[in-house]
Amino acid sequence: MPRSAKWRSRTCGRTIEQNRDPLVNNSPYFLKPASVQSVMLRVLVALLPGIAAYVWFFGAAILLQIAMASIAALAAEALMLALRGKPLMLFLSDGSALVTAWLIALTFPSIAPWWLAVLGTLLAIIVAKHLYGGLGQNPFNPAMVAFALMIVAYPQLMSQWPAAGATDLAGQLHAIFGTRQIDAITMATPLDALRTALHTIDAKASVAGVLGSNPGIGSVGGKGWEWVAAGYLVGGLWLLQQRIITWHMPTAFLAALFAIAGVFSLIDSTQFAGPLFHIFTGGAMLGAFFIVTDPVSGATTPRGKLIFAAGVAVLTWIIRTFGAYPDGIAFAVLLMNIAAPLIDMYTQPPVFGHKDKRGDSP
Amino acid sequence: MTALQRLFKFHGGVKPAYNKEASTGLPIAVAPTPTLLVIPLHQSIGGMPRPLVTAGERVLKGQRIGGADGNVSSAVHASTSGTVIAVEMRLMPHTSGLSALCVVIEPDGRDEWIQRQPFDFRSATPTQTRDYLRDAGVVGLGGAVFPTYLKLNPGKQGKLDTLVLNGAECEPFITCDDVLMRERAETILKGVAIMREMLRAGQVLIGIEDNKPEAIAAMEIAAQAANRAAGDSAIKVVSVPTRYPAGGAKQLIRVLTGIEVPHGKRSTDYGVQCFNVGTAHAIYEAIALGQPLISRIVTVAGNVGLARNYDALIGTPMRDLVALCGPLPDSDRVIMGGPMMGLLMPADSVPVVKATNCVLVGSKQLFPPPPPEMPCIRCGECAKACPAELQPFEMYWFSRAKIFGKAQEYNLFDCIECGCCAYVCPSHIPLVDYYRFAKSEIWARELEKEAADVARERYEFRLLREEREKQEKAAKLAAKTAAGREKAAAALAVVEKPATTPEEDAKKALIAAALERAKAQKELVHPGNVSDLTPEQQAEVAAIEARRAEIREMAKPHLRQDD
The missing domain is CATH 1.10.1060 (Fumarate Reductase Iron-sulfur Protein; Chain B, domain 2)
Incomplete structure (x- = not known):
């Protein structure tokens, strides 16, 4: 049977060749101009203010790390797509691998050896993403899997952060490519310094003492870091305005972190850092808008999002305060990723017409 | 009047490009009678009507050619006078490309009506009125084609709080309700009066999306006149925010009354019932003029030179309507309905049916893959x-x-x-x-x-x-x-x-x-269901068997028929 059949209109002789191509879709026949690619690209754009602040305070090394991670991500993505027999350009251009790469670069120390972020990215794309089925199928946030693996494998390297104001590019390049000792330009992050001081060095150390005595630590979340966090906040608010993310996750995350840190610092301000410090330091602001909001591995119902993000915040605070690692976001996110399907199951919103029991049986 | 109504919101919805202006520029035109009418017997939800005519028979305009069968069914009628040339399987206006039994009529050009007389529903019992509307073939013209007589029942309480009239028409491109309200507001309101009486409805809310100011104005004037005539202010025209699918019955009921009717429940149980404006018009024509449903307003739009609304006879081939509007050369499909929910037609030869609110001509450019x-x-x-x-x-x-x-x-x-x-x-x-x-x-x-x-x-x-x-x-x-x-x-x-x-x-x-x-x-x-039959029962069995055999005969040549 021919694929297309012709009819000639009796009244005016015009012909509509009916399209019988099986690819012609059913309704709806037109779509909103939206794509995964545009979603991912806007996420990347939203990261730019934070990256700008990063470069300003900590030097251009971060740009090199982002570039290397991006190349590694695209290469790994291409390799896995080829192995899995998936259309290469369609998926390479979706931008999801770049988002993972950028998040890895931004959560890893910018002056770590070049292979650290590259190895992390390869693990994220190959193992955490494609071995679980690729885009949309991964139960765990790939960037956080990379962070968790690398901090367990290389705790030392993952703790060498640039000092604020140390923007000497040559020195940073030496650090990245391992050609010179790097002690001169590194320091612990404020979170790490605080944890080390409170837990190991001096039993009598206090939060105010540690943060006050360290010249590298600023007034809110660490010198320089608070501005990077402010950059992420700006980008995150733009994502909200663009309706890429909803208010639930960032609000619940920041509010819960603020609340738990606030309560404990009220109880004992010498042992527990204040709420502002917590939300402006480390990966908190990046996490609030860019990491917990990952739709694939997180909860999706409105109430579920609140529970999920608040859970990440509480776990983050616990790991930061009592754990052995410099920041807790990665582990907190992975732990809550496991719980996401359960949270979704128990937080299904009522559907139209089934909102109250009376409505069901008039 | 419109400002006083409190509106509710429904969740979600989208705002696609509406593309309605193209087909509202010109008044409704009466589509010419085609050379051949193909009238499917099954045009409503429910049982398929029984054919009441055979090939060779002469029929008059408005003559019943399919009788309602079962509790949920609705009659169909000859759209004009002429000769039945076949009762046979023909391609249906459905994506599946399946055929169904149709009455094919060759019009004689005389357009001769059956004897029409108004139905005095005031002195008839509600059941008689409902039977009359069933036999007049009145069904929901919003697209769902649910037999209207079944909905004209006030339910357990014996009265209805709110009668909702749906003039929202939220699908892009479609303007048949819009132009109907602009041009025939008065008769719609007369239909509303009949429905209100049958349903003992308290208030009447006519919901129209706010992108149809002309329709709102026309309906407003007609509603005021109707209120004056009735001596109350029960009928309100309500402008509702333009957001697809505000014209979904449940969504409109929610917007106008705040009531959410759950899936599988009857809205009368919640004191509300919703009808399309076109249905109200059809009820008026059936009851006041004695005219069964034999035509409807159809928007022809999309990839055509001149989009317009036509009053088309049921059974008119879609391509005849499309031809009137000058389809553009790159047209590659005909869709029944709008771009959001419309059905892709298997061919442009399929007939206009009671569900056809729009014949949308598509192209690769208009609706890209x-x-x-x-x-x-x-x-x-x-x-x-x-x-x-x-x-x-x-x-x-x-x-x-x-x-x-x-x-x-x-x-x-x-x-x-x-x-x-x-x-x-x-x-x-x-x-x-x-x-x-x-x-x-x-x-x-x-x-x-x-x-x-x-x-x-x-x-x-x-x-x-x-x-x-x-x-x-x-x-x-x-x-x-x-x-x-x-x-x-x-x-x-x-x-x-x-x-x-x-x-x-x-x-x-x-x-x-x-x-x-x-x-x-x-x-x-001893098996009891075929023995001990009365002669009447035996005759009935024989008649059923004969009818079955006849349908089998008619279906035979089409069983292996390709389109």
């Missing part, structure tokens, strides 16, 4: 857009994985297939197709299960019957041997002792009783 489907990233856009407040991506996962039970748990059957989810999906997943697939699979399985249940029952009954027959046989055998022994004993007795003993008497009585029981049981076993 969707970009390649990507995996779902659970972004939740679909859930934000869903007016039924479902979690479309969850239903998608389970439909795709064919875990239909889970899909049902996520309320698959509350989905109204409005297309909002697929419209917003950044991964371009044809979500509605997945739901259609899942729904039809579930229906198929339920049918299968029903069939299996029937088969099981039949099997169990057979086992029971065999068991019973065995027992009966045994009883018979026992009786026989007993009788034989009796005879022998009697013969002996004749020789030896002429008189019988009391024990033998008892034995005889027992055997007689057993025989009696066996006989009775045998009578019971």
Whole structure:
């Protein structure tokens, strides 16, 4: 049977060749101009203010790390797509691998050896993403899997952060490519310094003492870091305005972190850092808008999002305060990723017409 | 008047480009009578009407050619006078490309009406009025074609709080209700008056999307006149925000009254009933003019030179309407309905039916093929857009994985297939197709299960019957041997002792009783549904058989027919 059949209109002789191509879709026949690619690209754009602040305070090394991670991500993505027999350009251009790469670069120390972020990215794309089925199928946030693996494998390297104001590019390049000792330009992050001081060095150390005595630590979340966090906040608010993310996750995350840190610092301000410090330091602001909001591995119902993000915040605070690692976001996110399907199951919103029991049986 | 109404919001919805201006520039035109009318018998929800005419018969305009069959069904009529040239299988206006029984009429050009007389519904009983409307073929003209007479029932309380008239018309391109309200507001309101009386409705809310100011103004004037005539202010025209699918019955009821009617529930139980404005007009024509539903307003739009609304006879081939509007050379498809929910037609030769609100001509440029489907990233856009407040991506996962039970748990059957989810999906997943697939699979399985249940029952009954027959046989055998022994004993007795003993008497009585029981049981076993029929019943059976054979004959040449 021919694929297309012709009819000639009796009244005016015009012909509509009916399209019988099986690819012609059913309704709806037109779509909103939206794509995964545009979603991912806007996420990347939203990261730019934070990256700008990063470069300003900590030097251009971060740009090199982002570039290397991006190349590694695209290469790994291409390799896995080829192995899995998936259309290469369609998926390479979706931008999801770049988002993972950028998040890895931004959560890893910018002056770590070049292979650290590259190895992390390869693990994220190959193992955490494609071995679980690729885009949309991964139960765990790939960037956080990379962070968790690398901090367990290389705790030392993952703790060498640039000092604020140390923007000497040559020195940073030496650090990245391992050609010179790097002690001169590194320091612990404020979170790490605080944890080390409170837990190991001096039993009598206090939060105010540690943060006050360290010249590298600023007034809110660490010198320089608070501005990077402010950059992420700006980008995150733009994502909200663009309706890429909803208010639930960032609000619940920041509010819960603020609340738990606030309560404990009220109880004992010498042992527990204040709420502002917590939300402006480390990966908190990046996490609030860019990491917990990952739709694939997180909860999706409105109430579920609140529970999920608040859970990440509480776990983050616990790991930061009592754990052995410099920041807790990665582990907190992975732990809550496991719980996401359960949270979704128990937080299904009522559907139209089934909102109250009376409505069901008039 | 409009400002006073408190409005409610429905969740989700989308705002696609409306494209309505093109077809509202010109007044409604009467489409010319085509050279051949193909009138499908099955044009409403429910049972397929029985054909009342045969090939060669002359019919008049408005003559009933299909009689309502069963509790839910609606009659169909000849759209003009002429000769029935065939009652045969023809391609239906449905994506499936299936054929169904149609009455093909060759118009004689005289357009001769049957005798028309108004129906005095005030002196008729409600049942009589409903039967009249059923036989007048009035069905919901919003697209769902549910028989209207079934909805004109005030329900348990015997009265209705709110009668909602749906003039929202939220689908892009479609303007048939818009122009109808502009041009025939008065007759719509007359229809409303009839409906209001039948339903004993308190207030009437006419919901119109605020992108139709002309229609709102026209309806406003007509409503005020109607209120003055009735001496109250029960009828209100309400301008509702333009947001697809505000014209979904449930969504409009929600917007106007705040009431949410759950899936599978009757809205009358909630004191509200919703009709399309076109239906009100059809009711007026049927009751006040005695004209059955033989034509409707159809928007012809899309990839055409001059989009316009036509008053078209039911059965007019769609291509005749399209030809009137000058389809552009790159046209490649005809869609019945709008771009959000419309059905792709298998050919442009299919007829206009009661459900045809729009004939939308498409092209690759107007409706480009969707970009390649990507995996779902659970972004939740679909859930934000869903007016039924479902979690479309969850239903998608389970439909795709064919875990239909889970899909049902996520309320698959509350989905109204409005297309909002697929419209917003950044991964371009044809979500509605997945739901259609899942729904039809579930229906198929339920049918299968029903069939299996029937088969099981039949099997169990057979086992029971065999068991019973065995027992009966045994009883018979026992009786026989007993009788034989009796005879022998009697013969002996004749020789030896002429008189019988009391024990033998008892034995005889027992055997007689057993025989009696066996006989009775045998009578019971005799199949009872074809015997003992009255002559009328027998005649009826014969008639049904004849009709069946006739339909089989008619269907024969078309069974292997390609389009």
